[in-house]
Amino acid sequence: MVSQLLDLYHALPVSPWLLVLGAFVGYHAVRTVYLIYFSPLAIFPGSKWAALGEYWEAFWNIGLRPGHKGQTLFKLEEMHNRIGPALRMGPNEIHIYDPAFYHELYKPGSKYYKDPSMHKVLGAPSSTLAESDPIRHKQRKAPLEPLFSKKNILSLEPMLMNHVDYCSERFDEFYKEGKPVSMEWALKSLAMDMVSQFAFGQSLGALAHPEFKSLPVRVFREYLPSLHVIKAFPFVRWLNNLPLWISKYISETVVMGHELEQFASRRIDEYLAASAAGKTPSFPTIMEKLLIPIPEKGYAVPSKGGLRDEILTTVSAGDDTTGIANMVTLFNIVNNPQIHSRLLAELKTVMPRPLDHVEYLKLEQLPYLTAVIREGLRYSSPAASRTPRLVPPGGVTLPDGRFIPAGTRVGMAIYHIHYNETLFESPRTFDPERWLAEPEVVKERLKWHVPFSRGARSCLGINLAYMEMYMAIAYLVRRFELTLVDTTEKDMAWDDMVVPQFHGELKFLTKRRVD
Numbered sequence: 001m002v003s004q005l006l007d008l009y010h011a012l013p014v015s016p017w018l019l020v021l022g023a024f025v026g027y028h029a030v031r032t033v034y035l036i037y038f039s040p041l042a043i044f045p046g047s048k049w050a051a052l053g054e055y056w057e058a059f060w061n062i063g064l065r066p067g068h069k070g071q072t073l074f075k076l077e078e079m080h081n082r083i084g085p086a087l088r089m090g091p092n093e094i095h096i097y098d099p100a101f102y103h104e105l106y107k108p109g110s111k112y113y114k115d116p117s118m119h120k121v122l123g124a125p126s127s128t129l130a131e132s133d134p135i136r137h138k139q140r141k142a143p144l145e146p147l148f149s150k151k152n153i154l155s156l157e158p159m160l161m162n163h164v165d166y167c168s169e170r171f172d173e174f175y176k177e178g179k180p181v182s183m184e185w186a187l188k189s190l191a192m193d194m195v196s197q198f199a200f201g202q203s204l205g206a207l208a209h210p211e212f213k214s215l216p217v218r219v220f221r222e223y224l225p226s227l228h229v230i231k232a233f234p235f236v237r238w239l240n241n242l243p244l245w246i247s248k249y250i251s252e253t254v255v256m257g258h259e260l261e262q263f264a265s266r267r268i269d270e271y272l273a274a275s276a277a278g279k280t281p282s283f284p285t286i287m288e289k290l291l292i293p294i295p296e297k298g299y300a301v302p303s304k305g306g307l308r309d310e311i312l313t314t315v316s317a318g319d320d321t322t323g324i325a326n327m328v329t330l331f332n333i334v335n336n337p338q339i340h341s342r343l344l345a346e347l348k349t350v351m352p353r354p355l356d357h358v359e360y361l362k363l364e365q366l367p368y369l370t371a372v373i374r375e376g377l378r379y380s381s382p383a384a385s386r387t388p389r390l391v392p393p394g395g396v397t398l399p400d401g402r403f404i405p406a407g408t409r410v411g412m413a414i415y416h417i418h419y420n421e422t423l424f425e426s427p428r429t430f431d432p433e434r435w436l437a438e439p440e441v442v443k444e445r446l447k448w449h450v451p452f453s454r455g456a457r458s459c460l461g462i463n464l465a466y467m468e469m470y471m472a473i474a475y476l477v478r479r480f481e482l483t484l485v486d487t488t489e490k491d492m493a494w495d496d497m498v499v500p501q502f503h504g505e506l507k508f509l510t511k512r513r514v515d
């Protein structure tokens with residue numbers, strides 16, 4: 001057999017290496033022609049590069065060329081406006097801009113499931129956030145869903161209030177030293193302490209860090225942008241599996257990720273030890289619920305690694321997003337004196353003195369604060385990127401008659417809804433008034449207010465996020481004369497690095513109000 005193969009090898013008219021090379025080139029030439037001209041998705045316009053692989057998206061997103069970082073979202077917006085509501089953006093992916101399709105794709109009971117390959121990028125495939133199978137997703141969500149109900153979240157109010165009070169004390173320290181506060185770090189730390197205490201029963205102490213740059217806050221800020229790179233080059237994820245002594249020469253983010261995992265594991269051990277000793281927090285926690293099996297709903301307690309992944313993805317989902325929403329909202333309040341003074345006047349009706357406390361349910365009733373927060377969520381769109389789903393069996397026919405086959409990845413972006421001129425007049429203006437119009441008009445606009453997405457895969461933390469926002473905005477505006485330091489609109493421009501990454505810093509001097 002071997003000698004026959006050797007005879008064949010010697011009888012070949014050209015080098016076998018040339019044959020291999022020829023086969024490789026031939027395969028790619030045929031694949032290129034097929035993808036660009038004959039694939040069922042060839043009827044959709046878009047860059048030819050996009051039809052061939054993840055290159056087009058990577059080119060605009062990962063910043064190999066200056067000015068091309070986190071730009072896919074904006075490039076798509078420009079292309080949709082130029083060439084139509086459905087574009088090809090991958091060998092097997094269509095991007096849609098038509099708002100009418102949003103409520104088809106993300107409606108409750110939608111048959112468009114999360115795309116597993118996309119969510120593998122997150123690195124915790126067994127977590128509620130990343131799970132794509134609808135049955136397993138329901139099982140994983142079973143212990144969390146009642147925990148995140150409004151009734152339960154209301155019981156967190158005293159715990160959240162402690163963090164707002166401590167944050168205020170830290171702002172005093174900065175003011176006494178004559179230093180401005182870097183709000184992105186401070187507000188992400190506030191969100192981190194709130195959500196981590198809800199997770200572990202004990203906060204990660206992010207607000208106590210001298211510059212608000214604790215490891216967990218830094219890791220999520222550094223790690224999320226690397227998801228663009230992992231998506232284009234999935235092998236990068238394997239860096240995580242390298243021994244730490246090797247990865248520390250390659251990527252600081254990977255090392256920080258390992259440290260965070262160890263940190264979270266220690267917190268889980270501490271929680272388990274405290275719970276065995278009968279010491280549990282006075283408020284409900286994510287850990288507590290994850291440790292109770294619910295056989296009738298198919299929920300079994302995960303392994304320790306599974307617990308860690310679930311907790312870390314939930315904490316990461318709730319940290320940057322809420323921090324960014326608060327930061328963008330505060331910037332726009334302070335940068336618009338009329339909005340600022342009207343909001344302050346309203347807050348004074350329920351908090352006559354700067355140090356007063358007021359029940360969250362009363363804050364929620366304030367119409368102007370509510371309008372400001374809604375507008376802050378629209379304007380900041382913290383989960384701005386597209387969230388892809390898979391076309392269900394049978395495929396789908398778009399309103400214009402074009403067919404998308406089953407299994408195609410199809411996505412829309414919250415940012416494109418919130419900044420669509422047909423849905424929101426002058427979308428680039430921060431205008432709380434749009435939420436104070438006639439009730440029918442507001443009702444129609446709310447249909448397009450989707451910062452938390454819609455349907456079965458919408459944000460689990462919506463009640464917590466609203467409560468954090470109402471409390472942070474109301475108390476910080478009521479307690480402090482916030483003055484911008486070296487910050488302009490230009491600093492608040494952002495790139496889409498899975499969550500917005502800002503070009504500059506928002507800095508405030510934080511002087512206490514006396515009346």
Ligand code: HEM
Nearest residue numbers: 128129317318321322325383387451452453459460461465
């Ligand atoms: C302003 C703040 C927030 C915004 C704008 C936001 C937005 C979103 C969006 C758009 C999704 C859907 C993602 C997708 O389709 O792939 C999502 C999912 C999720 N969010 Fe949030 N989120 C916020 C805060 C929070 C908080 C505070 C928590 C909890 C700690 C949280 C936990 C989650 C979880 C667990 C999911 C996955 C839900 C599932 O797949 O069933 N989020 N969030």
